[in-house]
Amino acid sequence: MSRVIKRDIPILLLTFTALFQAADTLIEEPTLNSYADSMRSAASIIGTFALILSVTLLTRLHTRRLQRRRTIIESTVLLISLWIPLVWGLWQFSMGGVSPTIEPFVQGVFNGIVSPGDSTIYAILAFFIASAAYRAFRARSVEATILLVAGIIVMLAKAPIGESIWSGFPILSDWILNVPNRAGVTVIILSAILASIALYVRMMLGYERGWMGRAAE
């Protein structure tokens, strides 16, 4: 009995919702379509509740560190920057219906911490890509040489400087991007969907149970 409610019913639920949504995508039928639409809204409302788990566990991790007097500064900073905007934003939202996207204090935190953080870390890729290129672009084997040559030609074509070295770079890079690159990208996409179909069937039949934490069973 316990196996039924702990394992079999969730699998059935998953199979049912998946087939229902697939049918909605393929078939035009007003009742089906409107129920499927409601189900998608319901699923995203339900998924939001997982936040309770994550926020609680993150808070617990850092309060424990504070109790053990480890990483005091970092944990204090994290807890303050997590809870003050969260509580204030929720308070404003539930009392006055002020959306957090326009609430001045929450926006201040966003503009002062989150937004510069986003741009900074996105831009740190400039350093990492340079160092990765330095290490990776070595003619170690036939394959690595193909990678290197394709990479360098495209790089040269994209910077103004390449065109002044040789006017053929843009044409050559156009060929690389449209022929081998498009072939490669097409295959990555095709093979991903082929494997996904098989994975979904495995999940719906209950052979793949990694998502319910019982893969080892």
Next chain:
Amino acid sequence: MRGGGWAVQQSEKSTSLWEKLQEIDVRYIYLLVWIVVSIPILKPLGLPLGSISEETMLLYDFIDHLPPRSIVVMIADQGPAAATECQPGMVAIFRHCVEKDLRVLFFASRTEAVPFIEQCMIDVLGASKDHPDYGKLYVNLGFIPQYEIGLSALAANIFYTTTDAYGNSLKSMEFFKDLPTGTAKDWSLAIYFGNSNVDWVVRQVNDPYGCPVAGGVGAVLVSRIYPYYPQQVIGFLTGLRGSAEYEVLVGKPGSAVAGMDAQSLAHLAIIIMIIIGNIGYFVSKRRIGGF
């Protein structure tokens, strides 16, 4: 697939200069990148830009040939991260529209893009809602949620939002007088600025209403936009380079042109580094005797 990472670190102790360069501390590479990008920003070098790409040229010509008071819709979808690439292009295109007396309707499809619209209007006009032509030629609708659903509602009915970003009623504005259909059929061009995706704009504006689409997109998005070019997407700006080209075409070189110097130098530095790395690799390989 076997790659090269950890294995590289494990190679033998080096002796010659070339071999030392092979295992150079990555922090020197970081420092080099920082310096190389900083120089042209502090002191622009004015390196030649090269030829202007076809996609940029087509977009410029299209806007140049629009009759006055045509409606151009600008969809801002750039977050702070994508803004470096997209914002100069948005400013340059808006400047061009202002010169040509076109009507420009702004809206943001993500909340983070709202300040960039404001910034764009201030950069070009010197003011946003207080400018005398605001409400006549330029309107900012602010944030319209739910991407595709929001755009589809706006395309079907231009008064979908009823007020602009500052709370003024749309119906009273001169901008919306004499609109034949009130749908996207009246629009001459819809331009998407951002880094996420252009498919939804084409789907909602071009497929049902035939309004041409253009883009000012990050370099990563180019391969996704190409399938629509040049039939549905009539032209687009590719990353910072596209923005720089448009700035040159409008005749007002700005931050994107200056950025291209940094770009050129950085590319050159990376290519030189790759060459040095390869020479070092072959020299050390010969020494070990495996070559």
Next chain:
Amino acid sequence: MPLPPICGEMAIKEGYMMPFILFISCMAIIGLSIYLTRKGVIKPKIRRLPAIDAIDEAVGRATELGRPVHYTVGLGSVSNVQVIAGLSILSYVARKCAEYDTRLIVTFSVPNVQPVVMDLVKEACMAAGKPENFKPEDIRWLSGRQFSFATGVMGIIMREKVAANLLLGYFAAESLIFAEAGFRAGAIQIAGTTNSYQIPFFVTTCDYTLISEELIIAGAYISQIPEQVGTIFGQDLIRLITVALIVIGSILYAVGFKDFYLWLNM
């Protein structure tokens, strides 16, 4: 509650005729290959995946050095196919780590992954007979925003000096951030994703890479359960059909017979 009218006009959506046919036939093919595998008519075997075999080596090295293993499923929600594939591999890694008493740090970005990961790691520790090795504080949610998650992971990799860095799941631009942090920490790196824009960075910077579908079949490769391997056989049959469609379609299109192409677009 107000019910919409039951059973209006039912029809296949426009442009979805071919997807509908293929959906049904793919299900049928995979179902059939599971059936044949169970009956013992076919005995498919998955070819070697060096990246998965290297997991043992990576965990072994971490154990030798006494440093932790880091595992991330990346940015995706639990309904993302790559995350699901990553979770299947995680249960194997967690079990190995528990057996060797090696510390395992798991990071993710979307909250709904949290209960699954915790349950999975706990289960793996119990299966290895070492429930005391399960440490909830090593399973970390690092915010739902892409780059703050990346920063958190970057910090953990460097601070904890991880010896093995396993990046299997859904990644966007932050892929290179993780790979570079792992490189600076001197870790063995095994990566896998189906995102065509990120694979280049993994191939060039990591020691082993699971490209595209190799990531998704890895769960079946590890478990070796006949039914799971059977679905992979079905997947290969669909692959052959795809190849056939491309060959036939291209030849017909080249000689000017375009009906086949239009038919596919139906």
Next chain:
Amino acid sequence: MFDFNILIVLAAAAMTLGLYSYLYRENIFFRIAEHAYVGAAAGYSALISIESAWRLLHPHLDKGEYYWLITILIGLMYVFFFTKKYFWLYRYPTAIVIGSGIGVYIARGIKTQLIRRITDTISNVSLSILTPFDGAIRAIGVISALLYFYATMEHKGPMQHISKLGRYFLMAAFGSSFGVTIMSRVSLFIGRLRFLYFTYPAQYVVVLAVIMLVAAIIYDHVRKAET
């Protein structure tokens, strides 16, 4: 009057430099910036999720469709994860979330990822950029690389050559994607530097950071020489 915006610029500059200090090495400033960033982003993203969930839910409640409260009950099943006995209840919401995710993905994926890619290859078979055979080369690339992934057969005999060809195509694709991306990444950094150098009062933070970096390098050097 105290200007709130100055504070925001200072915080932004400190965040930027604090995070970049990672490039030199892991240090206390990076750790503070990292924790502030993770905390604020977690709080902000939680707020946004809660708001959008509420915007989905409340139109139904306004219409009097109270059976939508069931979603809250199912969502609360996650909370039972903290109990020893009923922790497995999380599988119900998880099943619904996964099911509705993959159902949409699989049917759309067959159209956009499978059929579109096939027809795209077919219709470009007579593509010509450098040679008239470019489209055919692309189709061969697609076929050989697709066969490279053939999983239930060891690659021997003719298959070995086909899959090798497929790998070459994949490598060219990876190399060129890498090359294209370098450009956009460099331009992102330009934007950050512009902010640091030209926004008042961010410049002062930069000067301070440079002094601190030099001090750190000297300190590290001395300590290394001692040991």
